[in-house]
Amino acid sequence: MDNREAKSILSIYRPGIDDDDPQFAEALAEAERDPELRAWLFEQGKSYNDIRQKLRTITVPNGLREKIVGERPIVFPRPTTRLRIWQVAAAVALLAGISGFFLRDLVKGRGPFSQARAAAGAAAGTAEGSTVTITGEVLDMACYIAFNLSGPGHADCARTCIKNGLPVGIKAPDGKAYLLIGANEPLNNQLADYAAKTITVKGIIRQREGFLMLDQVTLEKL
């Protein structure tokens, strides 16, 4: 390998980055033997580092990081399981069969469905308007209702969603999820950093058509 050929190869060599790249091995060995080539290579490395250092001084505008994070789009994860058409059809048929069975009993005023309805009504009667204290997990209601997402694995997404104004809730130990509303104000700012964590809140139970809410919430234990 002559001097010119070695320079051609080494013209793109970066000290410290390309040391293990075999394409430079022979030319580097030649530079070890040839003092003129070695001096040239040293200057090359110096120029490389000068340009690199200068480019690295490009300053980033103030607030860019915050803008990127703050304007992050909220993306709801898509369910990974793709249902086939026949699975959907089977589920619909099964649901129709079960509904028919219970509706028959309902019309006659007997059976497990009507008993359950009576029990629920009784429970609702005692719960509605009463003040309760609930200890449970802080939920991002959008992801929870749409995709059943909760827990530590979803904490980051939940925090972002709550911070961006999506409804915040709490999941009680009995599995019921309540929308949380403060005293005529949202609680998102106070609760965003507690996403997926366990807290205790106190509020008045409101419910409508199966939807549960804790109103006038005060944060008891964070």
Add this chain to the structure above:
Amino acid sequence: MSAAEPNFEELVNRYYRDLYQFGYSLTRSEADAADLTQQTFYIWANKGHQLREAGNAKRWLLTTLHREFLQQRRRQQRFTDEPLEGATEQTYETSDISRTDVETMLDCLNYIHENYRAALVLYYLEDLAYKEIAEVLEIPVGTVQSRIARGKSQLWRLLNGAEERKERRVG
């Protein structure tokens, strides 16, 4: 969100500076570089979950920024495939660029055809192997190396010319 997927804020903290510097070196415009950086992370937020290997996140982001840059250029209809005169000629001289300020350097970079410029900026700014630069730019390794060699040769000539002009003005 799966446990393997990098945290968005953490990803922004780690790479926004690198992406901005890459974008600014390509566009020479603060606003365009900021837009490209934000747009890249926006795309990540929407599509990043498709990336299986979290370790490749930086390369994915650089590739995306470069694609967005090319699209932006096409939209502006300023895209040209004409390389600079003398692009095929390689020289191996060294250049004393220690006195050159970063603005002069970026001005000179801006004169270099964008195909060469992108390879050159990645060569200088990022600790990426040639194979990785090739993946970012979506071109063969051999093309990357020849673009870097030619781009570097052009840059040095431009820098020397800029220094000479500056000295003449001072004198």
